[in-house]
Amino acid sequence: MLCMWKGLDYDFPFIDSHMKNYNVRDGSDWESTLKPRLHERLRKSKNIVLFLSSVTRNSRALREEVDYGINTCGLPVIVVYPDFKSYRDIVNGDHLSHKVVDLWEQLPKFRDSKDAVACVHVPIAKEYIVKALADPSYTVQHMAEPGDYIA
Numbered sequence: 001m002l003c004m005w006k007g008l009d010y011d012f013p014f015i016d017s018h019m020k021n022y023n024v025r026d027g028s029d030w031e032s033t034l035k036p037r038l039h040e041r042l043r044k045s046k047n048i049v050l051f052l053s054s055v056t057r058n059s060r061a062l063r064e065e066v067d068y069g070i071n072t073c074g075l076p077v078i079v080v081y082p083d084f085k086s087y088r089d090i091v092n093g094d095h096l097s098h099k100v101v102d103l104w105e106q107l108p109k110f111r112d113s114k115d116a117v118a119c120v121h122v123p124i125a126k127e128y129i130v131k132a133l134a135d136p137s138y139t140v141q142h143m144a145e146p147g148d149y150i151a
Helices: 002-008 030-043 060-072 098-106 108-116 126-134
Strands: 048-051 077-081 118-123 147-150
Touching: 030 060, 048 060, 060 077, 060 108, 077 126, 098 108, 118 126
Parallel strands: 048 077, 077 118, 118 147
Antiparallel strands: none
């Protein structure tokens, strides 16, 4: 979705780190090829954009991306919730809703690591994602204090 928006709008503030170096084949070896390339991509990144939904799978690659990105690179996370269209869906008063917090169980590595960095939580709406991507507080160079934020 982000790549599509970037293709339609040159000013959309997104750079896909997966496009910054060579591609890999599906049959590539995890330890010798895939994992080192994932780490290389993360070292070139200013943040992680994590789509977290009811269908998110706790795969080895996603666990590694979250673990290395947060715990080694200190990358802030922009968490996009495709299941929710507005802030009313993700916020309950001045806290994140239980529906959002429950989704963190889909990816325990994120749940257990997220407090080390700034995490901004946004529904799947372009204007909110643009705001989060454009905010230097959610980049490794200018990261806000660790914690949960709502853009």
